[in-house]
Amino acid sequence: MRLPRLPLAATLLTASLLAACGGKEGDPAAGGGGPPGGMPPLPVEVATVEPRSLASTLETVGSLRADETVVMRPEVGGRIERIHFEEGGKVVAGQPLFTLDGSMARAALNESLANLAIARSANARAERLNKERLIAGADYDRTIAQLAVEQARVASAQAALGKLSLRAPFSGQIGLRSVAVGDVVSVGQDLVTMVRLDPMEVDFTVPENALPRLHEGQTVKASVDAFPGETFIGEVVAIDPVVDAQSRSAHLRARLANPDGRLRPGQFAQLSLETSAEAAAPTLFIPEQALLQDGSTRFVYSVVDGKAKRVEITTGRREPGLIEVTAGLKAGDVVIVAGQTKPMMGDGLPVAPIPAEGAAPQAKAPAAEKPEPEPVAAE
16 A cells, blocks of 8 residues: 655655754754753853053032031020121121020129128228238138038129020021010020031031042032032041941041031032152952852953853952952953853853943854754655
């Protein structure tokens, strides 16, 4: 009996299935050469380690604060008798700001002065009698002590009377008062805020590894959103000797000239510090997303002969988006910047490098030529 002829397409499909079934595991022609199980290499994004020169300008942000700020509070309670300033105006050092009712304090001072006069007369008589040996030495000593007590009481009454007048401790600008004439205020109550706006100060932080590039007297350029396009020049006046243990940053303070008083406390400022140019050779940097950490060990995965390799490194200072590598890598090494955190990643894993966005393209090995399928003869 003659079997029916199969169509050409069916014949080709049958041949392909037989070839697939006859292939051996690990045979390159049968798709071997990848990771165990026949999985293709893991796609990863990579970047090339390149030497870079450190920036000579350090950019950061800060907050403006007044050079001097004080909240006026009374040391004694009483009724406000007079206010000597206009809200928002300027005052000079020593100028009276508030005067409290002093009737009781003046009466106490007058009483102390009267008692002092009596003590002086008694001491004068005792002194004469003591010279003539007509008074006991102990009685004369008591008059001396009483005179000293009355003198102290007078000084105390005078000090209490002086505290009824609140004066400006420095020249500056006065704020908005929270009391009015006739109000009875208590000890320590907030009355008004006073600030000195020229010069103005700005507080900011920098990473601890930037400290070697900073020093007192260093020039600072500041800009604020309220005055776009303008630059205010100042200098670093203080560097906190203690580094913050949480943020690993150092606190600094700079002083800016503000003769027209346009800068105000609390404003946000963008700062630029000119640092000395680096005379050393360019330093190696890697993208910060390539860095991994295991406890105190820092490492990256590099690509060597198409496989991932764990490399422990030593890091230095940070730049925006970059981190310095002082040991472990060399210029031209290729590091993985994306895909290295996947669970299957490990030393020796085959990977398929893909240049990261913005990175130089990596050279690709030529693809193996696929054998041409042998033609099937039609019957």
